[in-house]
Amino acid sequence: MNTSLIEHNTPVTLLGGGQASAADLREALRVAPVCMAADGGAALALEQGIDLAAVIGDFDSIAPEHLVQIPSDRQHRISEQNSTDFDKALRSIAAPVVLALGFAGGRIDHQLSALHTLVARADRPCVLMGATEIIFVCPPELLLPTDTGDVVSLFPMAAVQGWSDGLHWPIEGLAFDPARYVGTSNRAQGPVRLRMAGPEMLCILPRRLMPQMVQRLAQLPPPARWPARAAP
Known part of the structure; x- marks a missing residue:
């Protein structure tokens, strides 16, 4: 409460x-x-x-x-x-x-x-x-300020699907699940755009991107954020 x-x-x-x-x-x-x-x-x-x-x-x-x-x-x-x-x-x-x-x-x-x-x-x-990375929940859609070669890891905390532009290994069509399929150690080919079907995907990026990511998440308007989960 x-x-x-x-x-x-x-x-x-x-x-x-x-x-x-x-x-x-x-x-x-x-x-x-x-x-x-x-x-x-x-x-x-x-x-x-x-x-x-x-x-x-x-x-x-x-x-x-x-x-x-x-x-x-x-x-x-x-x-x-x-x-x-x-x-x-x-x-x-x-x-x-x-x-x-x-x-x-x-x-x-x-x-x-x-x-x-x-x-x-x-x-x-x-x-x-x-110490070396930042972690956050992927919003419904977000452009990552990555450079070519940056490690972009995606780790699902529950079953979830997503779409990507700019990843070396695209994620469209993959059924992510923490017990079955995860997306660690992917690579950026420049800026990466991600879209997620639900609020269950963690994104892990190099720590040097922290200032940009804080700014981008802070600027998301309410419709671009996940709603609060219903109380159990």
Whole structure:
């Protein structure tokens, strides 16, 4: 259940408690200047003197000495234990796009959970920033700012079909399914246009494309975004 909604009209950097450096944070804030944190992700921002617009989560991993540094009106506690702090935060933020840092790397189960959240909350455009790559849910249609030779990996989280222009191995007619057929290690022949039949396809691109992808996802008008999934 969504207990809070924080609205911003500019891209938001969301910090998690996983692997992220001060340099990563500076890079993210140049693109998404509003900084928020999911629970213990607040530590990195506070250590770097970055102002936090909000902290969201069940507050079981944020240190008490960090919590007292955050104004009470910026603390958004969601106590239920049926979802992760990443899910709690992403569903609570209304922004053109969220750039999520500190959710990739580290424990595999945490990474898988983050990928699940990207797809479960596909109506909330989000770019997951890792050490060398970015990951996001393909919208209904998008032009990727790729160069010839760039690796473009497509990984379905459920059965889904798509269409492409500009990939070395076109995807039209392929029945993607995580247990049967995936599309990793494809190659761009220049800019790539993708269309997807549903919000189940993850796209993985080189990290250097992060600024362009954040901008492009942020500029998608509402009709070009996936609707919210129906509650289970």
